Amino acid sequence: MAGGATGLFGSAQANRAGAIAFSGSPIDRADHIRVDPEALAGLMNWRAKVLMLDGLMPDIDDTGGLVWGTLADIAEDAEIVFLGMLEGKAHFAPVPKRADNGPANPRSWQVMQLLRPEELAIYGGARSLVDWHARHQFCAQCGSPTKLTKGGWQRSCSHCGAEHFPRTDPVTIMLVEHEDTLLLGRQPRFPPKMYSALAGFAEPGETIEEAVAREVHEEAGVTARDVTYLASQPWPFPSQLMIGCTCITDDPALTIDETELDDARWFTRAELEEARNAGDRGSDLLIFPRPFAIAHHLIAWWLDK
Amino acid sequence: MAGGATGLFGSAQANRAGAIAFSGSPIDRADHIRVDPEALAGLMNWRAKVLMLDGLMPDIDDTGGLVWGTLADIAEDAEIVFLGMLEGKAHFAPVPKRADNGPANPRSWQVMQLLRPEELAIYGGARSLVDWHARHQFCAQCGSPTKLTKGGWQRSCSHCGAEHFPRTDPVTIMLVEHEDTLLLGRQPRFPPKMYSALAGFAEPGETIEEAVAREVHEEAGVTARDVTYLASQPWPFPSQLMIGCTCITDDPALTIDETELDDARWFTRAELEEARNAGDRGSDLLIFPRPFAIAHHLIAWWLDK
Numbered sequence: 001m002a003g004g005a006t007g008l009f010g011s012a013q014a015n016r017a018g019a020i021a022f023s024g025s026p027i028d029r030a031d032h033i034r035v036d037p038e039a040l041a042g043l044m045n046w047r048a049k050v051l052m053l054d055g056l057m058p059d060i061d062d063t064g065g066l067v068w069g070t071l072a073d074i075a076e077d078a079e080i081v082f083l084g085m086l087e088g089k090a091h092f093a094p095v096p097k098r099a100d101n102g103p104a105n106p107r108s109w110q111v112m113q114l115l116r117p118e119e120l121a122i123y124g125g126a127r128s129l130v131d132w133h134a135r136h137q138f139c140a141q142c143g144s145p146t147k148l149t150k151g152g153w154q155r156s157c158s159h160c161g162a163e164h165f166p167r168t169d170p171v172t173i174m175l176v177e178h179e180d181t182l183l184l185g186r187q188p189r190f191p192p193k194m195y196s197a198l199a200g201f202a203e204p205g206e207t208i209e210e211a212v213a214r215e216v217h218e219e220a221g222v223t224a225r226d227v228t229y230l231a232s233q234p235w236p237f238p239s240q241l242m243i244g245c246t247c248i249t250d251d252p253a254l255t256i257d258e259t260e261l262d263d264a265r266w267f268t269r270a271e272l273e274e275a276r277n278a279g280d281r282g283s284d285l286l287i288f289p290r291p292f293a294i295a296h297h298l299i300a301w302w303l304d305k
Numbered sequence: 306m307a308g309g310a311t312g313l314f315g316s317a318q319a320n321r322a323g324a325i326a327f328s329g330s331p332i333d334r335a336d337h338i339r340v341d342p343e344a345l346a347g348l349m350n351w352r353a354k355v356l357m358l359d360g361l362m363p364d365i366d367d368t369g370g371l372v373w374g375t376l377a378d379i380a381e382d383a384e385i386v387f388l389g390m391l392e393g394k395a396h397f398a399p400v401p402k403r404a405d406n407g408p409a410n411p412r413s414w415q416v417m418q419l420l421r422p423e424e425l426a427i428y429g430g431a432r433s434l435v436d437w438h439a440r441h442q443f444c445a446q447c448g449s450p451t452k453l454t455k456g457g458w459q460r461s462c463s464h465c466g467a468e469h470f471p472r473t474d475p476v477t478i479m480l481v482e483h484e485d486t487l488l489l490g491r492q493p494r495f496p497p498k499m500y501s502a503l504a505g506f507a508e509p510g511e512t513i514e515e516a517v518a519r520e521v522h523e524e525a526g527v528t529a530r531d532v533t534y535l536a537s538q539p540w541p542f543p544s545q546l547m548i549g550c551t552c553i554t555d556d557p558a559l560t561i562d563e564t565e566l567d568d569a570r571w572f573t574r575a576e577l578e579e580a581r582n583a584g585d586r587g588s589d590l591l592i593f594p595r596p597f598a599i600a601h602h603l604i605a606w607w608l609d610k
Contacts, residue, residue: 023512125510138448140441168509170475170546204473204544205430207328208537229534232513239509241475
């Protein structure tokens with residue numbers, strides 16, 4: 001694949017595949033094949049590798065690798081998507097009968113721990129794509145059934161002609177800095193003591209920077225300045241592009257939106273360091289976000305800068 | 306609304322509403338009202354302002370302002386979306402009977418020239434939202450009709466229970482720098498002599514930086530390093546979040562994807578300066594992207610840095 005993809009964390013860290021979980025997929029997406037039905041058909045033979053999935057969950061081998069079968073291993077009527085080429089072989093994934101659409105659950109977190117970084121990246125991209133197909137069997141424009149086309153990078157309605165494309169939702173996730181403290185919040189579904197960066201979907205009609213400013217104002221009543229992009233992460237539960245930023249506020253007074261957050265508070269550098277060093281169990285005060293979440297890297301960036 | 310939203314162009318420029326077209330909307334999205342059916346119903350009275358649209362095209366007054374009517378001015382069966390609060394008044398927009406989903410056309414470019422920056426930002430956000438509703442009257446999961454809910458920030462299926470949310474597609478758009486030249490390309494639909502920054506949708510399973518590296522490799526055969534985020538723009542044709550980046554390549558040899566691009570080439574600083582100074586008609590060589598497009602600002606940033 002094409003060369004160095006960085007971000008403000010700097011080349012060295014971000015170029016290391018998996019430095020941010022779900023990034024660094026080694027698959028060549030080979031987009032020219034998607035639009036070439038003949039080439040695509042030519043690749044769907046006994047050599048093709050097919051990702052073994054139980055619903056949306058992967059089979060994982062003893063080395064932290066994904067398990068791949070052949071086209072003979074999946075249901076005859078299963079739709080399949082073309083993930084791309086790897087080591088000269090075409091890789092596919094089957095669309096499950098049932099969709100998911102939920103946030104990461106305990107089984108997802110286990111998968112993140114078991115899979116090697118590059119395998120996790122392949123799985124994440126595949127999961128988002130097949131889950132989208134499972135949830136988009138009908139045309140949103142006219143209600144008719146749609147068909148998978150372009151190797152799974154499109155669905156097409158033969159009734160009204162509408163074309164539908166896999167969806168990726170941009171989500172802003174942000175540090176808020178005030179002097180030597182950082183604002184973190186907890187959603188009701190978080191485990192006890194876990195706090196993380198505030199976050200919210202970017203909406204039609206706003207820039208990334210406006211979305212960040214709106215979110216911190218809505219969720220914590222804080223006025224942001226100097227919004228700065230730091231790094232991004234694809235998050236496959238179901239298909240977000242996490243856009244990590246930091247911003248500064250001059251007034252630390254909080255007005256918490258209790259429909260969105262259980263709590264939000266300012267943490268000192270010492271409190272965050274202690275929680276980071278305490279690992280999974282956390283400190284008495286706080287469980288630091290897990291390394292698979294971009295929030296972990298954003299907070300670590302602030303601690304280490 | 307919440308305070309300063311910046312980006313790498315620096316606070317001064319980006320804080321000026323409309324420095325990037327379609328940004329700087331003065332509307333308070335008032336998300337707490339969306340989820341409160343009683344509050345929402347209470348705002349839908351004779352005081353409510355309703356955006357006057359002919360399909361997706363706005364009425365524009367002599368001062369470059371949008372024309373607003375009342376709920377009495379729209380069809381009784383029209384769905385309406387809640388845009389937010391402005392000057393103490395609730396603002397709404399009607400969902401048109403016909404969808405669009407196309408790129409910007411000559412009429413859209415005229416609207417960009419006629420509307421004042423803040424009005425253009427209000428229009429852009431509203432357009433993306435109502436166009437999404439027009440194209441999503443049915444449930445993609447089960448094919449049943451859906452209903453507008455949460456003031457238009459959701460559609461709900463009463464048959465299968467699926468919830469659908471307005472869509473925003475992240476698109477990466479990038480400068481490619483090599484020594485003192487810049488790589489620009491032209492899509493087949495561009496006017497003669499117009500070149501712009503390369504661009505493409507971010508896909509499931511990749512970071513912003515990976516999407517940039519993939520796009521320049523696919524479209525121009527170039528290997529990118531040091532991808533850096535610069536600025537973003539909401540683009541309402543139909544609903545993209547343009548994520549503007551720059552990157553560097555060490556090898557300027559091009560392999561152009563002719564299914565995507567008519568041409569791509571390296572421009573010198575002098576060639577780009579001449580085209581910028583020549584305005585709308587362009588130089589003999591090149592028409593510079595229009596000020597409404599983020600590409601204009603990205604290239605200007607490079608020229609002025």
